[in-house]
Amino acid sequence: MKKIFSLIICLVLVCSFSVIASAAGATASLSGVPSEIKKDATATITVNVSGSPSMSSALVQVTLGNGLELVSGEWKKDGIMKDFTVSNGYGVIAFSGAGTMDGTVFSFVVKGKTVSQTAQNVKVDLTFKSGSSVVGTASTSKTVKVACASHAYGNYANANATNHTRTCSACGAVETKAHTWNSGSVTKPTSCKEAGTKTYTCTASGCGATKTETIAKTNNHNFGAWSVTKKATCTANGTQTRTCSVCSKNETQTIKATGHKFGAWTTTKGASCTEEGQQVRKCTNAGCTHSETKAIQKTAHKFSAPTVTKQPTCTETGLEVGKCTACGKESTNTVAATGHKMGEFVITTEPTCTEAGVKEGTCSVCNAKATEAVEAKGHSYGEAVVTKEPTETETGIKTATCTVCGDKHEEEIPVLTVNDSSSDSSQVGNGSEPQNNDGGDNSMVLWIVIGVVAAAAIVAVIVILAKKKKA
Numbered sequence: 001m002k003k004i005f006s007l008i009i010c011l012v013l014v015c016s017f018s019v020i021a022s023a024a025g026a027t028a029s030l031s032g033v034p035s036e037i038k039k040d041a042t043a044t045i046t047v048n049v050s051g052s053p054s055m056s057s058a059l060v061q062v063t064l065g066n067g068l069e070l071v072s073g074e075w076k077k078d079g080i081m082k083d084f085t086v087s088n089g090y091g092v093i094a095f096s097g098a099g100t101m102d103g104t105v106f107s108f109v110v111k112g113k114t115v116s117q118t119a120q121n122v123k124v125d126l127t128f129k130s131g132s133s134v135v136g137t138a139s140t141s142k143t144v145k146v147a148c149a150s151h152a153y154g155n156y157a158n159a160n161a162t163n164h165t166r167t168c169s170a171c172g173a174v175e176t177k178a179h180t181w182n183s184g185s186v187t188k189p190t191s192c193k194e195a196g197t198k199t200y201t202c203t204a205s206g207c208g209a210t211k212t213e214t215i216a217k218t219n220n221h222n223f224g225a226w227s228v229t230k231k232a233t234c235t236a237n238g239t240q241t242r243t244c245s246v247c248s249k250n251e252t253q254t255i256k257a258t259g260h261k262f263g264a265w266t267t268t269k270g271a272s273c274t275e276e277g278q279q280v281r282k283c284t285n286a287g288c289t290h291s292e293t294k295a296i297q298k299t300a301h302k303f304s305a306p307t308v309t310k311q312p313t314c315t316e317t318g319l320e321v322g323k324c325t326a327c328g329k330e331s332t333n334t335v336a337a338t339g340h341k342m343g344e345f346v347i348t349t350e351p352t353c354t355e356a357g358v359k360e361g362t363c364s365v366c367n368a369k370a371t372e373a374v375e376a377k378g379h380s381y382g383e384a385v386v387t388k389e390p391t392e393t394e395t396g397i398k399t400a401t402c403t404v405c406g407d408k409h410e411e412e413i414p415v416l417t418v419n420d421s422s423s424d425s426s427q428v429g430n431g432s433e434p435q436n437n438d439g440g441d442n443s444m445v446l447w448i449v450i451g452v453v454a455a456a457a458i459v460a461v462i463v464i465l466a467k468k469k470k471a
């Protein structure tokens with residue numbers, strides 16, 4: 001009997017051990033727990049279970065810190081939640097038969113109630129039961145802070161080189177922001193010798209953070225006056241140097257060569273008609289011996305009045321010689337031939353009507369003779385005389401005779417025309433051409449003029465005789 005009893009006890013122990021072992025594997029976790037929840041805001045938190053044992057009922061206990069308020073709870077699995085009350089956070093789940101409850105089993109809503117600098121606990125305890133026996137438990141917790149809906153921040157404090165922070169006096173929330181630098185002020189002036197510094201201060205109240213920046217060296221030197229280190233000459237450049245009184249930097253500059261500065265030209269040798277002269281000018285700059293020379297052109301010879309060394313004749317040139325009064329140089333020039341001096345020309349052969357004559361002149365100097373032609377005189381014809389009368393069928397001839405040489409000149413008279421009037425026939429002798437009719441009119445006028453003149457002469461003679469008689 002004792003053996004059987006102890007065996008049962010052993011079985012029970014083994015069984016209970018195995019139950020405990022399986023229950024030890026159940027774990028729970030919370031999700032949806034924020035690290036911070038604002039006052040009066042809510043958060044829905046879910047409870048997850050894994051490795052749960054077979055059970056017939058389970059107990060849920062939600063425990064919250066004082067700053068939190070439980071709003072509601074809801075069962076997520078099979079079975080019916082009984083007796084879960086918000087006031088104590090406790091509930092019982094009854095299964096119909098047996099079951100497990102792995103997965104999301106429960107959710108509840110919490111609300112921020114009281115602002116606190118301390119984190120509030122959110123804890124869930126699960127107890128798994130089979131009949132009246134506890135077959136396992138699981139427990140999980142997290143914390144959440146209840147923060148102000150609107151923080152009551154104090155002054156800023158310098159946190160690091162970049163940021164400052166401020167803390168809420170009610171909930172301890174810390175706000176981090178970058179420093180807000182002012183425009184800075186020069187804390188060490190810069191120069192050409194040393195870099196300066198500029199310090200910036202954060203403008204946030206209470207922060208007081210500062211930062212400094214380097215200001216690069218300037219290139220604004222404080223040079224003294226130039227000092228000549230090598231004097232420039234007429235032809236060579238010089239140098240000058242100046243030094244910064246702050247950083248001792250030296251600056252060197254070239255001084256340009258001055259170039260020669262010549263005085264006036266001085267004649268050192270006068271020019272003559274045979275030799276060039278010379279002029280010199282010297283550089284007046286101190287220490288320079290440079291000079292320049294230039295030639296003076298030869299002067300012209302001064303020839304005396306020339307002397308004729310060979311007289312010119314009527315036909316040949318002569319020569320004259322001049323002599324320079326300075327150097328004796330002779331200059332020979334040609335004297336032009338004088339040309340003949342002809343006297344009166346005398347006709348040696350008279351000209352005739354048709355042939356030229358000759359006249360001769362003699363040079364009064366050299367007796368050279370020159371002849372010139374005398375123009376022929378031309379014939380001197382007398383009145384033309386009709387030597388053959390024209391008829392109605394044949395032309396006539398009228399002939400003029402030269403009073404000097406007897407040369408005869410004949411002209412044709414045209415044939416007579418039948419229709420001519422008697423006046424026309426009377427004029428035939430006066431002309432061989434029809435145009436001579438006009439010549440007949442002219443001769444009539446001439447006869448009238450002669451008549452008038454003769455009459456006037458007779459009247460004049462009579463008047464003169466009458467005057468003499470009276471005297």
Ligand SMILES: [Zn+2]
Nearest residue numbers: 148151168171
């Ligand atoms: Zn706060």
Ligand SMILES: [Zn+2]
Nearest residue numbers: 164179202207
């Ligand atoms: Zn700051």
Ligand SMILES: [Zn+2]
Nearest residue numbers: 192221244247
């Ligand atoms: Zn300097």
Ligand SMILES: [Zn+2]
Nearest residue numbers: 234260283288
């Ligand atoms: Zn010079």
Ligand SMILES: [Zn+2]
Nearest residue numbers: 273301324327
């Ligand atoms: Zn001369």
Ligand SMILES: [Zn+2]
Nearest residue numbers: 314340363366
């Ligand atoms: Zn002559």
Ligand SMILES: [Zn+2]
Nearest residue numbers: 353379402405
């Ligand atoms: Zn003649």
